[in-house]
Amino acid sequence: MRMDAAVKDYLSSTLKTPYFLFIGDEEYLSTINEFQVHGLTFLPMSSFCSSGDRQPDIDGLCNYIETADSDANKKEFVVTGLGEFLALRGRDEATSTLLRLKDFIIGNAKVILLLRGLAPLIAVMESDPRFDNRRHSIVKRAESNLSFTIAPPSIDLSALNGFKALLIALENGRNGNIAVNTAVNLSEAMFTVYQISNAYEGIKFLNHGFALGRACGEDEQWAELLSVLNQNDGSLDAVFDRYGLSDVLESDFYLRIGGKDFRSWLYYIFLKLKADTLRNGYLRFALEKTERFRDFARNVRNAIIDI
CATH class of the missing domain: 3.40.50 (Rossmann fold)
Structure with missing residues (x-):
């Protein structure tokens, strides 16, 4: 102009x-x-x-x-x-x-x-x-479509770090939705502000189609998954591939599900997300009945009674 x-x-x-x-x-x-x-x-x-x-x-x-x-x-x-x-x-x-x-x-x-x-x-x-x-x-109608996704620094969202970095981005002309880790209170903002309060919400922000409930994992597990997602450009498929899960669904099932570590939990999340593609109807049934990871192994053993 x-x-x-x-x-x-x-x-x-x-x-x-x-x-x-x-x-x-x-x-x-x-x-x-x-x-x-x-x-x-x-x-x-x-x-x-x-x-x-x-x-x-x-x-x-x-x-x-x-x-x-x-x-x-x-x-x-x-x-x-x-x-x-x-x-x-x-x-x-x-x-x-x-x-x-x-x-x-x-x-x-x-x-x-x-x-x-x-x-x-x-x-x-x-x-x-x-x-x-x-x-x-x-200038014209001075319209703005800015919106913000805010997370406290403790959540470690893959985003701008700090209020100063946010201002610099705005000064450089950024628009649309901007994500930032900040402790600054923006509750009175004139813009639309989306607040992320925990790692699970951070994962849903990075993966808009993520449909699993928060009860599927503990806060520590969601936090570790968010950290790994940040290292893999927010891609769940990349995370699954990194942990050797991309080409396996039901093979070595009991070996994979038997532990209590992050890898075993991630396998459970992988199965929950891929449930529709499983050939084993018994396993699909057990997954449908299971909300919490800690109940999964027991439900796999007992679900046959309900079929």
């Missing part, structure tokens, strides 16, 4: 407040490219994170903007990641911060706030008649 005329007018104006550019997913990267062509520098919100899983410091951003007028290298810049960060924090905090920045005096510097994910708050901002087209513009 070509740089919006209103943005150009702002850069050459005498306004001493930031410019709000509300934008959606489709136009994000082209807008970034256009700003680069015009020589604007970028200030990512992720640079205000004190560590890998900390939220950025809004006061740090304000202090940076406040001193921009005295630094020749900071005269014109674009703040990225702010809109997504505020939308993740929730409507109340986002509104409060935008209202604070709306009247923030920045001297002779020019600051463009690139705001993705905040379209629902445009009407709130426009309720102030001073917030006119000299101070903001909207």
